[in-house]
Amino acid sequence: MTGVPGRAVRVLVVDDEPPLAELLSMALRMEGWEIRTAGDGTTAVRVAREFRPDAVVLDVMLPDFSGLEVIRRLRTEFEHLPVLFLTAKDAVEDRIAGLTAGGDDYVTKPFSLEEVALRLRALLRRARVVTAASDSLLTVGDLTMDEDTREVHRAGQPITLTATEFELLRYLMRNPKRVLSKAQILDRVWSYDFGGQANIVELYISYLRKKIDADRAPMIHTMRGAGYVLKPAS
Template sequence: MTLDQAPRILVVDDEPNLAELLTAALRYEGWATSTALTGQDAIRAAIEDAPDAVVLDVMLPDVDGLGVMRRIRAHHPGVPVLFLTARDAVEDRVAGLTAGGDDYVTKPFSLEELVARLRGLLRRAGAERPAEQSVLAVGDLLMDEDAHEVERAGEPIRLTATEFELLRFLMRNPRRVLSKAQILDRVWQYDFGGQENIVELYVSYLRRKIDKGREPMIHTVRGVGYLLKPAAEAGP
């Protein structure tokens, strides 16, 4: 799937860390994303970019989520809206659906649930298009997602299921620094109780298989996380 074919998702939340986590998860699904931290920014972004769907926090610092949805729908009447609401805010969920929201998830939520709900909205809206091919490529590193095969410079590399998922997340986000928390949430899909050393361990496994005897592709950004990029690119 090329970038111009990928569904465009606008993520609106005033918590920068959560917005970043959501955009990383959606990019992992192959979707194009943009982010807004305020209602006004969300309205401007939606008018300019015409997203295929909006993930919208009900509680924003300037314009509430319902007002944002009304303004966006005035320009793009059919765009699906998935609301993010507080766990105990029943009135927000009722108000959001009554006002025309398509679905909602409550905070805290699992990324898998949010992605599944959003995928359903895109399918019903006809915005999700099938992928044309399942091969990821970063430099001389290739991954066939359907066949679960990996090779670098034409040499096959055997990975465990967890190593494969970790590499897939890195390859779906090339040149992008991913934090240990993001990797834990996406690859392991449950809370390790802060045991982020599991990420370090599996990154070391991958390095032995991907980078050993070759110019490295997996890089550590101290205090931040990890990124993968073609070996020809100099610098971290």
């Protein structure tokens, strides 16, 4: 998915809670987007001017000045920049203030990472950064995945996956014919190192095989000593 031809969609995440900013960044990188972060309003404005984002995820409460002021400053240079506000406040007046300041959507903490990604994708489409309806569809051979609806089919037959199985398959499908090591899969799907428990990858690969390859020509292959690869069935 690209914003400007030849490059990935760029998203600026602005939040003064580093753990939350990092979780958001990891979730949005799973969308294939390029992410930058800022922890205060001053840094957000500076990074935006340098990074030229296609969209901003913006916390309302920041340590120096509010997210409302950030967007007022950015609007002078980025007139149509999509903005998704994050806030711990859920009062109607706060929602109105955010939207009046130029925000395009509003999510109240606590929120799900999946919801943020879906809302942001919708804003990008609305802003024509992402225009094709098929951008959410991944296809490898006769295997398809709709990232928006989270529906998976092989040869037209629906396949039900758990959340972790879905993320693992999504990573494989975004990298077809590419050998992915256990370390790469752990880092991208589980987001941290399991140390000696790297066999979690083997376990979930086996789960996927039972659902994706059962009674069909195999698509998921083990490359001994290297990792795993997903490719169209021969």
